[in-house]
Amino acid sequence: MKWVKPEIDSGQVRALARLHNIDLLTASILTRRGFTDSERIAYFLEEDERFLRNPFLFPQMEAAVERVLAAAEEEEKVLVFGDRDTDGITATVLMLETLRMAGLQAEWRVPLGNEDYGLNPEVLKAHAAEDFTLVITVDCGISNYDEIELANSLGMDVLIFDHHVPRENQIPNALAIVNPRMPDTYPFTGLCGVAVVSKFQWALTLAQTDIYGEEFCLILAEQAGAASSDKEDEQLVIRAL
Known part of the structure; x- marks a missing residue:
């Protein structure tokens, strides 16, 4: 079996590595898997409680x-x-x-x-x-x-x-x-x-x-959609938990 890897932009890989403070191998894997948007990469890499949903x-x-x-x-x-x-x-x-x-x-x-x-x-x-x-x-x-x-x-x-x-x-x-x-x-x-x-x-x-x-009232309010677009509501619920 021969592995066929998609072509990637080496300059983009280096830029991602610098931006997210990751090694070049990780940056190249993310790029090959279609992770080129900074927010999406942060979601994938960061251990950040703001990404945890109620x-x-x-x-x-x-x-x-x-x-x-x-x-x-x-x-x-x-x-x-x-x-x-x-x-x-x-x-x-x-x-x-x-x-x-x-x-x-x-x-x-x-x-x-x-x-x-x-x-x-x-x-x-x-x-x-x-x-x-x-x-x-x-x-x-x-x-x-x-x-x-x-x-x-x-x-x-x-x-x-x-x-x-x-x-x-x-x-x-x-x-x-x-x-x-x-x-x-x-x-x-x-x-x-x-x-x-x-x-x-x-x-x-x-x-x-x-x-x-x-x-629980806060949880229900978040569930019902009383939500802001900046995820502040999720942060409030997570901190409550």
């Missing part, structure tokens, strides 16, 4: 957080169901750690062997028989309409944390769906599965602090 911009994030907190209080059993690819495994691990740190009894499952992608009806039945009352999907679930109806019929609530595109006019009957690809939801659609879970982790952490009630 997790409660997901319209159903609050419902998901409240359900998990209720599960912790009632000592419910929770099943985390993910996928077996890298995104799915990391999302499963992060969700499992988040729930256990919050005091929940949580187990995990991903498709095994020749099992299909997504929720497995037999797994749901087996866990319902063991008194599991909450199912959380990560990196899957948005296309599991029948399986989620089954879970509901077995007395289990379902929370979906996914990033795949939902089918038009076919939304699963889950208690809450946190997915940047849902209509009228999070402003950045490019989040992967584990990134969606990380937003939930942030939201759940906030919900367990004393400032949750105090600052």
